[in-house]
Amino acid sequence: MKTQVAMIGGRPSGLLLGQLLLKPGIDTVVLERKTKDRVLGRIRAGVLERGLVALMEQAGCATRLHAEGILHDGAMISYGDTMFRVDFTEHTGHPVIVYGQTEVTRDLFDAHEQAGGATVFNVEDVAIHGADTDAPHVCYTVDGVPQRLQCDFIAGCDGFHGVSRQAIPLNVRREYEKVYPFGWLGILSQTPPVHHELIYANSPRGFALCSMRNDSLSRYYIQCSLSDKPGYWTDAAFWQELKRRIPADMAERLITGPSIEKSIAPLRSFVTEPMRWQRLFLCGDAAHIVPPTGAKGLNTAASDVHYLYNALRDYYENGSPAGIDGYSEQALARVWKAERFSWWFSSLMHRYPDQSPFDLKMQIAELEFLRTNAAAQRAMAENYVGLPY
Ligand code: APR
Numbered sequence: 005m006k007t008q009v010a011m012i013g014g015r016p017s018g019l020l021l022g023q024l025l026l027k028p029g030i031d032t033v034v035l036e037r038k039t040k041d042r043v044l045g046r047i048r049a050g051v052l053e054r055g056l057v058a059l060m061e062q063a064g065c066a067t068r069l070h071a072e073g074i075l076h077d078g079a080m081i082s083y084g085d086t087m088f089r090v091d092f093t094e095h096t097g098h099p100v101i102v103y104g105q106t107e108v109t110r111d112l113f114d115a116h117e118q119a120g121g122a123t124v125f126n127v128e129d130v131a132i133h134g135a136d137t138d139a140p141h142v143c144y145t146v147d148g149v150p151q152r153l154q155c156d157f158i159a160g161c162d163g164f165h166g167v168s169r170q171a172i173p174l175n176v177r178r179e180y181e182k183v184y185p186f187g188w189l190g191i192l193s194q195t196p197p198v199h200h201e202l203i204y205a206n207s208p209r210g211f212a213l214c215s216m217r218n219d220s221l222s223r224y225y226i227q228c229s230l231s232d233k234p235g236y237w238t239d240a241a242f243w244q245e246l247k248r249r250i251p252a253d254m255a256e257r258l259i260t261g262p263s264i265e266k267s268i269a270p271l272r273s274f275v276t277e278p279m280r281w282q283r284l285f286l287c288g289d290a291a292h293i294v295p296p297t298g299a300k301g302l303n304t305a306a307s308d309v310h311y312l313y314n315a316l317r318d319y320y321e322n323g324s325p326a327g328i329d330g331y332s333e334q335a336l337a338r339v340w341k342a343e344r345f346s347w348w349f350s351s352l353m354h355r356y357p358d359q360s361p362f363d364l365k366m367q368i369a370e371l372e373f374l375r376t377n378a379a380a381q382r383a384m385a386e387n388y389v390g391l392p393y
């Protein structure tokens with residue numbers, strides 16, 4: 005097989021890039037290791053920046069998002085029983101949209117299928133060859149039959165555990181990582197959200213987050229130990245712990261019910277540089293991971309897609325390699341800012357096992373400063389709604 009851009013990984017990054025490239029007629033093939041059902045199975049943060057929404061519009065996939073997504077003009081932050089609001093729209097002129105990431109992926113899938121985009125599921129043994137030559141190709145097997153896909157470029161959209169990043173030689177690649185000493189235990193429940201906006205809570209018992217998918221579907225998280233397993237937590241124990249971490253009036257109002265999903269995610273900050281090696285480009289989680297505080301994962305993948313889409317388009321339509329040559333630097337400049345925000349917000353909201361009394365005072369002083377200072381709130385709001393591309 006032959007294509008112009010071979011995409012490894014068919015979740016948000018790969019699908020969005022694939023769908024965008026279809027419009028100007030750039031030929032792509034998406035290679036995905038899993039089945040479609042398994043790709044849609046994972047539940048991740050559901051807050052969309054306007055940049056991602058604009059890309060979904062450009063890709064012709066935003067109808068349902070606009071119909072079902074909920075505009076959020078602000079969010080609540082609590083510490084102990086003190087709660088305050090950061091107004092995104094007042095400070096930046098922009099809200100965010102709450103819409104599940106699984107739904108974003110589903111919309112992209114449907115659009116890609118309808119437009120006749122080529123996706124090969126169940127691929128195994130994907131290997132990148134000749135990314136540093138004029139004849140790059142990807143080898144893989146389907147049902148045990150070896151296949152070879154020739155291409156001009158390879159987009160590595162295969163997440164943190166994919167093969168693309170490993171294809172960049174070790175003497176070229178630099179990796180930066182911070183692993184946090186806790187995880188998030190999350191549940192999804194068919195109950196109305198406790199509040200119409202998100203609540204990020206710093207409590208002496210650890211972080212908690214009240215989020216939602218719609219009026220009757222809630223998503224809640226509590227900071228947990230890395231040795232915890234979802235099975236250790238009954239629903240009753242989860243609700244009890246959540247109530248102890250959010251302001252008393254919210255705890256009283258909280259409607260509980262059976263969980264329909266329960267999982268634990270570790271928290272990690274990670275960046276690999278460069279994001280381009282010759283004819284191979286890394287995009288999304290293949291190149292960087294953020295802790296989920298602030299919901300920057302999907303949104304940062306989207307900014308990579310934006311830069312790469314424009315670079316490839318410029319190359320094919322105008323013969324200009326400038327975008328391709330500048331991709332890594334341009335994408336990384338924004339990635340590091342999203343990393344900084346996610347690290348800062350995580351550091352502000354969680355309780356650390358080795359936190360000294362001084363560290364704790366600093367955290368509370370910073371929360372007090374944020375509560376009372378318009379400039380601090382504006383800085384937070386600008387980052388939360390998404391820095392410009
Ligand atoms: N061959 C083919 N596909 C692969 C391979 C491989 N060797 N390795 C991984 N994949 C696929 C995975 O099955 C998965 O569907 O690549 C996809 C990578 O998807 P994500 O990990 O979701 O990465 P990305 O699309 O960059 O995600 C961007 O969405 O899910 C969130 O946390 C994610 O917030 C981030 C954003």
Ligand code: PHB
Binds near residue numbers: 050202216223298299
């Ligand atoms: C979610 O709804 O799952 C969510 C929202 C905001 C975050 C993280 C996760 O910061």
